[in-house]
Each structure stands twice: as structure tokens, then as C-alpha cells.
Amino acid sequence: MMGAIRSVCLRMLAVTGTALAHPVGAGEDEAALAKAVQNPVADIISVPFQNNTNFDAGPREGTQNILNIQPVVPINLDADWNLITRTIVPIVTQPGAVPGQDSTTGLGDIQLTAFLSPAKPHGVTWGVGPIVQLPTSTSDRLGNDNWGLGASAVALRMDGPWVFGALVNNVWSVGGGSDSSYNNFLLQPFVNYNFPEHPGRYLTFSPVVTADWKADSGDRWTVPLGLGIGQIIKIGKLPLNLQASAYYNVEKPEYGPDWQLRIQVALLFPK
Numbered sequence: 001m002m003g004a005i006r007s008v009c010l011r012m013l014a015v016t017g018t019a020l021a022h023p024v025g026a027g028e029d030e031a032a033l034a035k036a037v038q039n040p041v042a043d044i045i046s047v048p049f050q051n052n053t054n055f056d057a058g059p060r061e062g063t064q065n066i067l068n069i070q071p072v073v074p075i076n077l078d079a080d081w082n083l084i085t086r087t088i089v090p091i092v093t094q095p096g097a098v099p100g101q102d103s104t105t106g107l108g109d110i111q112l113t114a115f116l117s118p119a120k121p122h123g124v125t126w127g128v129g130p131i132v133q134l135p136t137s138t139s140d141r142l143g144n145d146n147w148g149l150g151a152s153a154v155a156l157r158m159d160g161p162w163v164f165g166a167l168v169n170n171v172w173s174v175g176g177g178s179d180s181s182y183n184n185f186l187l188q189p190f191v192n193y194n195f196p197e198h199p200g201r202y203l204t205f206s207p208v209v210t211a212d213w214k215a216d217s218g219d220r221w222t223v224p225l226g227l228g229i230g231q232i233i234k235i236g237k238l239p240l241n242l243q244a245s246a247y248y249n250v251e252k253p254e255y256g257p258d259w260q261l262r263i264q265v266a267l268l269f270p271k
Contacts, residue, residue, distance in 0.1 A: 055260070
């Protein structure tokens, strides 16, 4: 299943590859959309399909695949405030951890974040709100049986062709025994450069740094470094945000993956 999904994503990038040299309808709309999708609390509906393939994962150095379906829906509370809901629905393929154990594919734990954000920010754009983790995994190898609650925040600034900021959250398990409890931290800094001469095209640096505070100090952090490229194109009147990037884990747990290939196709529904 994950191989087929990955193949479809790669084919979509290949089919639209000419758009990297000749963007469809390039102009102010594409440039504005590119910056909007780089803002986690932008007032725009989007449905990203982000496929993350992690190589050399687990004790048997297998390949893990996580397809995150990440709808973003803004709600206009009034003239001054927006509520930006971000949901992550992971479809996970987990390789076997011991000889004779097959890989398993299914639903992981869903996360829902709701950012309260100013409708008309000045200078720095920001959002804060709760994050909830739902125990929706279809296998104990794909998630945790406990609910989770935490806090999340994001801040960014746009300066000419540059967009830079960070998203951070921490989720604590609620209930359950100490053996299944968790305390997980996530930090995603992002620095993007938008090419003025090619509207809608951008370079992106957006590693996902994580820490498992319950783990031993040597197995706590995952710190990736890498780079990606993105492009806004249109299929008919539907804008798409295509993105591909690769990250190498310079710090990781003992059985963490060595590197990751990230491919994303996002459907955009501007107002």
C-alpha cells in the first residue's frame, strides 16, 4: 500500500516536473500562495498529503513509511481572530523488529491542534493553542493506547523572499500505566526562500526535531538536517503545492532511521 502511494506521489512530481521550469500561470497568485502555504496559521484551506519514508529504521534496519494526511481548516471567529485547526492522520507501515516478524500497515494515532491566531497580524505572525492525541492506532506497533494532551505554538516572519519561524509542541499522555505513558516534544524550525524570478518556487529547510523525554539520554533526540524544493502549480483552476526534500539524522536513537525522504502534494482552496 505504501509503495503504491509513494509511487503515485513520485509520478505526480515527474508529470509536473516541467512546471519547475515553466510554472503554470506563474505570477502574483503563485507567489502569494507559496508564502501562504509556508505559514502554518494562514487563512487558507489546504489538504496536504505528506509521505515520509524513513530508511534503516529499527533493529533490522528496515524501511518505515508514514503517510500524513493533514487537512488545515481556518475558522473566522470574528474580525480580529481566527482559529486554525490542523489535523494529522498518519497511515503507517512499520517494518518487523525481530526475525520472522512481518511489517504491518494501519492507522496511527491522530493529532488535532487548534491555533488561536490574529486575523490581521503585524510583523510577526503567531498562533497558540492545545494539541490532542487520540489513541486511534490499529496496532500496538503503530501507536499508543493512551490519550494525550499538550500545548502548541507557532511564530513566523516574512521578510521579502524569506519566510522563517518555528512550530513547537509537547504532548503528555493522560491516564494509563507508567509503562505506556509518554512525554513527547516536537520542534520544527523553518527557513524558506522564495525565488522572485520564478513565482511559486521556493527552497525549504524544515526539519522535524523530536525528543522522547521518557527515553534514556542517549536515545532521546532525533535531529535531522537537509533541504527541499517546492513549487506551486495549477491543474485547471486547482492550485497544488508540490514539495520534495531529504533529511539526514545527525542525532538519533539507537534504532532510529538514518535518513528520510519527504514528498508532499497539497491541495489548496484559497478564498
